[in-house]
Amino acid sequence: MANIPQKVVHKYLRHNKKFPHVWCPGCSNGTTLGSIIRAIAELNYDRDGITMVSGIGCSSRMPVYVDFNTLHTLHGRALPFATGIKMQKPEQKVIVITGDGDATAIGGNHFIHACRRNIDITTIVLNNNIYGMTGGQYSPTTPTGDRATTSPYGNIDPVFDICELAMAAGATFVARTTAFHALETQDIIKKALEHKGFSVVEVVSACPVIYGRLNKKGGGPEMMMHMRDNSVPLKATEKMTPEQLEGKIVRGIFKQVNKLEYCDAYANLMSQFNVKEEAKK
Amino acid sequence: MAKEKKEKVVENMETEVVAEDTRKVVLMQGNEAVARGALAAGLDFYAGYPITPSTEIAEILSEELPKKGGKFIQMEDEIASICAIIGASLAGAKAMTATSGPGFSLMQEGIGFAKATETPCVVVDVQRGGVSTGLPTKPSQGDIMQSKWGSHGDNPAIVLYPHTVKECYELAIRAINLSEKYRTCVTLLLDEVLGHMREAVKLPDISNVRIVNRLRPTVPPEWYKHYDENQKYISPVASYGEGYRFHVTGLAHDALGFPTNKASEVAAQMKRLKRKITHNIRDLVQIESYMMEDATVAIFAVGICARSAKAAIKAAREYGIKVGLLRPITIWPFPDDAVKKMLRDVDTIIVPELNEGQLINELHRLTKDKADGKIIPIQRSDGEMITPTHIFRVIKEAH
Structure with a gap:
């Protein structure tokens, strides 16, 4: 065989999984998957030591393509599954891939409680403002007034700010980035993975085929350009007026604090007993 | 006696x-x-x-x-x-x-x-x-x-x-x-x-205490199949973090665990889920037969109703009524064979249960004579127990 130079991502993709993937043309999920893989590659994590867990939705189809321990669970339930894995094997690096509907609607309760426990799981929320897999119904992050197949007259629901929600619920690392800023995403995910505690990274994503079409946002490239032109780094917001900030996506790390992690707290609890090492399977 | x-x-x-x-x-x-x-x-x-x-x-x-x-x-x-x-x-x-x-x-x-x-x-x-x-x-x-x-x-x-x-x-x-x-x-x-x-x-x-642990894979990771079709319905299972890096999904999946829509692969999964139960009925099904050898009246009950039944049976035996109890310990898979035998062997079956007829329907499933009064229900769903006295009364009436 010819000596084809391999990209970093190829090392982490499954060779026995039948491609192509499920994502539509113009979808930004693949770009974000690339950022996640490159962050892991930079940290030089062992593939056996990573468990990637997802719920249901477009972004949640991600684990099947990567060569880690992978688990594709029920709608909204990725975090409790991940909690079980992390508790049982605290040495595993557990990454949860979820979407806006998966994390904040059906899985909202699990999301806030995982934040509260500060269990060492990195949750990456790919927020495309829509239920893509089911064909475009409004989600808790669909902007008020926007169209979805279940809001043909415009969405009347106020929206969730995923980062505000995570911070208020007690997550100890909270950040937002966009799929367009792939290198920044890579960097932030790397920091989130290195953080000991519950980390949330919201990646603003593009769903041109459904959300974009319903709301006349253009195709994949146009939606990427929109992310570039309508987002501002956290630092820049200091000098901006509320009027200037209107409608802007603020990117950056909003919160990074050290607090006792949940598995450590449990280990502390256990330390009062003479637990034999062999009990830790 | x-x-x-x-x-x-x-x-x-x-x-x-x-x-x-x-x-x-x-x-x-x-x-x-x-x-x-x-x-x-x-x-x-x-x-x-x-x-x-x-x-x-x-x-x-x-x-x-x-x-x-x-x-x-x-x-x-x-x-x-x-x-x-x-x-x-x-x-x-x-x-x-x-x-x-x-x-x-x-x-x-x-x-x-x-x-x-x-x-x-x-x-x-x-x-x-x-x-x-x-x-x-x-x-x-x-x-x-x-x-x-x-x-x-x-x-x-x-x-x-x-x-x-x-x-x-x-x-x-x-x-x-x-x-x-x-x-x-x-x-x-x-x-x-x-x-x-x-x-x-x-x-x-x-x-x-007899302890059973799940079968562990003995093959190297590259040969591992999370649902090995060559094993007889139950294959060895690896855990996360042991080098096997398998995929698990609730979607219909193939032998490796990857999602599939292919009819033959879906059929294989469904067949395995079913047959690991139906091919192991002997191992799974446990029943208790209590005073059933000479019984002409049988009580079919589980849990607490079976305890009331045992007390009622003791009392009825004092009166010379040949009554026994068949109690499933495994209720699913249902003990079809034992129940069919009971349906053949006795004249009357009393089914006390704390619901509106869930067990009794399984008996109806296994017999054609539903209408002849052979199977007598005692049902209660008001939060109170079915007492031994109540069952005893029905035994006497049925006898």
């Missing part, structure tokens, strides 16, 4: 407790017996949410599990609890949760996931009375059908049903053993009164 028949005949009863330690007699509640049994079977992980009348199981395990290096977590709801135990099991733990009706309803999607992905775990349902919130502190046997059909799709079930505190202990061990052996979610159904009742129990020495 009645006296000679007193000892119970247990057919196909491979007990998990090899020998009892007669010195260790303790007064124990059914819920406590479940917790102690699970610990004896090697429970590593418990996740749960408080609900009457099952809460004592969580309380005891929160105290005991950390002492042996096990994990206990109280989750935000029952959905999270079932998901957490499946996650822990995939990471190698023997995992369990306990709940009651409303929580059992919430867990159904997760139970289906455990069965579809062939992940060992145990769900204890201490049944409470009524539909919806119902009667939290009263008994019922209303979840018999839910324990089989509660989760959507065809999902063959293994469900065990104790009738004494001692049996709670033994069947908790057996539930974990069967979940490990068959790679599935096993349900243990308790009656509320059994969960809360205290009885003297002889606890065995731990060395006398």
Whole structure:
């Protein structure tokens, strides 16, 4: 065989999984998957030591393509599954891939409680403002007034700010980035993975085929350009007026604090007993 | 004459407790017996949410599990609890949760996931009375059908049903053993009164408890198939973090665990889920025949109703009525053969149950003579027990 130079991502993709993937043309999920893989590659994590867990939705189809321990669970339930894995094997690096509907609607309760426990799981929320897999119904992050197949007259629901929600619920690392800023995403995910505690990274994503079409946002490239032109780094917001900030996506790390992690707290609890090492399977 | 028949005949009863330690007699509640049994079977992980009348199981395990290096977590709801135990099991733990009706309803999607992905775990349902919130502190046997059909799709079930505190202990061990052996979610159904009742129990020495662990792969990771089609319906299972890096999904999946829409691969999965139960009926089904040798009247009952039945049988035998009890210990898969034999052997069958006719329908399924009054129901769903007197009266009328 010819000596084809391999990209970093190829090392982490499954060779026995039948491609192509499920994502539509113009979808930004693949770009974000690339950022996640490159962050892991930079940290030089062992593939056996990573468990990637997802719920249901477009972004949640991600684990099947990567060569880690992978688990594709029920709608909204990725975090409790991940909690079980992390508790049982605290040495595993557990990454949860979820979407806006998966994390904040059906899985909202699990999301806030995982934040509260500060269990060492990195949750990456790919927020495309829509239920893509089911064909475009409004989600808790669909902007008020926007169209979805279940809001043909415009969405009347106020929206969730995923980062505000995570911070208020007690997550100890909270950040937002966009799929367009792939290198920044890579960097932030790397920091989130290195953080000991519950980390949330919201990646603003593009769903041109459904959300974009319903709301006349253009195709994949146009939606990427929109992310570039309508987002501002956290630092820049200091000098901006509320009027200037209107409608802007603020990117950056909003919160990074050290607090006792949940598995450590449990280990502390256990330390009062003479637990034999062999009990830790 | 009645006296000679007193000892119970247990057919196909491979007990998990090899020998009892007669010195260790303790007064124990059914819920406590479940917790102690699970610990004896090697429970590593418990996740749960408080609900009457099952809460004592969580309380005891929160105290005991950390002492042996096990994990206990109280989750935000029952959905999270079932998901957490499946996650822990995939990471190698023997995992369990306990709940009651409303929580059992919430867990159904997760139970289906455990069965579809062939992940060992145990769900204890201490049944409470009524539909919806119902009667939290009263008994019922209303979840018999839910324990089989509660989760959507065809999902063959293994469900065990104790009738004494001692049996709670033994069947908790057996539930974990069967979940490990068959790679599935096993349900243990308790009656509320059994969960809360205290009885003297002889606890065995731990060395006398038969413990089953899931088969582990012996092949290198590149050969590993999470659902090996060459194995006879149950294949060895790896855990996360051991180098096997497999995929698990609730979607229909192929032998490697990857999602598939291909009819032949989906059919293979469905066949495996079904046949690992139907091809092992002999191992799975346990029944107790009590004074059935000469019986012309049989009582068919589970759990607490079987205890009322035994008292009624003793009384009826004093009057010379030849009555016995057939009690399924495994209610799913249903003991079809034993029930068919009973239908042939006796003139009348009385079915006392604390619901509006769940067990009796299974008997109707197995017989054509529904209309001739051979099968007599005693049904109660008002939160009160069916008393021995009530059953005795019906026996006398039927005789």
